[in-house]
Amino acid sequence: MFDIAFSELVVIGIVALLVIGPDKLPKIARTAGHLFGRAQRYVNDVKSDINRELRFEELQSLQDEIRQNTQQPASPQYKAGQIIRHDMEQTAPKYQVGQIIRHDLEQNDHAAEEHQRPTMMADYIDPAPLKQGAAN
Known part of the structure; x- marks a missing residue:
């Protein structure tokens, strides 16, 4: 918004230090920072509200257009x-x-x-009985 160079900020800081004094300057700078942050949030909120309203109006106009197109009978009956x-x-x-x-x-x-596949493991195993106690 404002085009302020670093040298201009230094001059403003020196003048503020001389006028306000070193005791109150940090408190005033902190308060100014909080106020500046609030102002920025307020501006961003207003911008987002405006954008939301514009999108809402666009959606309403699109909805009205769709309603008009669907209410008109098609050329074949x-x-x-x-x-x-x-x-x-x-x-x-x-x-x-x-x-x-x-x-x-x-x-x-x-x-x-x-083409059904077997679903149980028993369908894959050979049904021949296993020998118990067989020597290796």
């Missing part, structure tokens, strides 16, 4: 479900669609059953 149903009926009759889906599910079930 069909809904998504009607379009999908129409496309399915065009590609295959109703009874065939169910049969195709059922057939695919059954094939997946059979394939899964064939």
